[in-house]
Amino acid sequence: MAVVSLLPTCALAGTDGFRNTMRQETCDTVRYMVAYDMTYVNDTTKAEWERKTEPMRLEIGDKSTKFYSYTAYLEDSLNAKREARGEQLATYTADVTWQVYRNYPKEGSFTFLDDLIAMNYYAVTEPMKSPEWTPVADSTATILGNECHLATAWYKGRRWFAWYADDVPIDAGPWKLCGLPGLILRAYDGGRQYVFEATAMRQVADGTPIMYQGLDYEPVTFSQLMTQYERYYADPIGYLALFTPGMMTADDGKSASELNTPKNLPFNPIELAE
Template identity: 35%
Template sequence: MKKRLLTLFALCVFLPPHLAGQIIKDYSDAELEVYYNKHLEIDTTQMGAQAQDTKMSLRIGGGHALFASTKRMWADSLRTYNFALHETLYYKLNPIGGNQPWRPLGSAEGEYLFKNMPEGKNTVYHNFGFDNYVYAEDIEPQGWILGDSVRSILGYECRLAECDYRGRHWIAWYAPEIAVSEGPWKLGGLPGLILEAYDSRRHYVFTAFGMTSEVPGKVGIHIFSKSDLSEISREKYLHFRWKRMNEHQDPSEKLRTAGIIKSKRRQEKSEETIYQYYDFEETDYPHVMNL
């Protein structure tokens, strides 16, 4: 593997506080951490007008992987292992003042994806609507069709692949030189690391901007449990999130449910208008309010 790897964030041990509890299994040490920018379009009728970018981390090791917001992982780890410092940063250093939390400390992206944990399954944790939800699903082959096109990303020669997966057509660029069959979000299964992926409408775009191999022995890949987690199916999980966004509720709760941050231009349109055109990476779930 090439040596020009970028260390762009301080490494931390991961134990999210809202999931803090019993470690079911410590799967492996991380061998590689890849940093992506996740770009999503909130109002798909006006591309770019309501866009959100979030830095995400993919930790890979021992045939397992973890994908989550980099800032969320950092803030959660800090809160777990140095609560006093977390509270100082979260409240006392708030430039606005008062007792309001300093939102840049964490991230609105609250979903944690544990890949091949347990073996052969993906596990997803998220808290929305003031409840904690978890679901596990069998890892589904994505049926990639390999193309001939080639382009360079981060100095690596990447090859093209495409597939249809759960309601969207995905285009990916993978690097055969980095011999791990992983990628951002649930995407993977190619003969090399996916460094960029996007759906055909570019509602979601994942682009790698750095990575580090300086993680063995420093960062573990675990899976957690908590007594108050509600275990549901993937379809119900997505439906509940979608329904919460579209119910009449406080706008800030809608944003937290969606996992997005309110932009400065959002005030030009109503919440109902924006969410009418927003959907998740997977669209194959019931979009019915009274279900």
């Protein structure tokens, strides 16, 4: 098994960061860490798509995996230190706030965590359903020094293409992509609105724990979470005003609903209704 050791030890998440005021627990031990760049399109209505790139991390344990934004982790770690020193917390800038756990807290399930306005925390736990992959004949690519092969599947509302490494026989990948005989190092949907590209990976032998952050998150269904997303993106300030009514007023006393605030922001979730 060829594993390229390019990811520094400091890139491991461990127990620091990720909303340290939220309760968390150990769900596994990190055996492999994979760094990905996730390039995505928020607004598909524009003639020319604007793409953003977020550094992501995949922690692979003996039974569980965790996929999350490394930017969000770093910002949470910084704020945890500021909070401990009694300093003002820094403003969050990470665009990606969701995390995905596989086989935790329930074996055979995916748990998707997200928060809206760092105030409403939601957890969607659903039975784990792997894509029904179809191999693409005579397809080869070299990624991080590993020979990879291509497979495709319709999954969670999108047509996905995944390049997996036979010589890294680990059933894992970015987001909820799994079910192949090797680690997924590159994946993208048919429109390339979401693209994952592995940039480094390493074996981990220092006992770093995989921490589950969702103990205090409100359990909801996928449909209920989508409703919250739709309400927020339709009127972000109005959504915030629902939960902070005393704060959301202008100097002239007008409420948030009376102000000329942004409405109907672009929203292109990675998972679509099937």
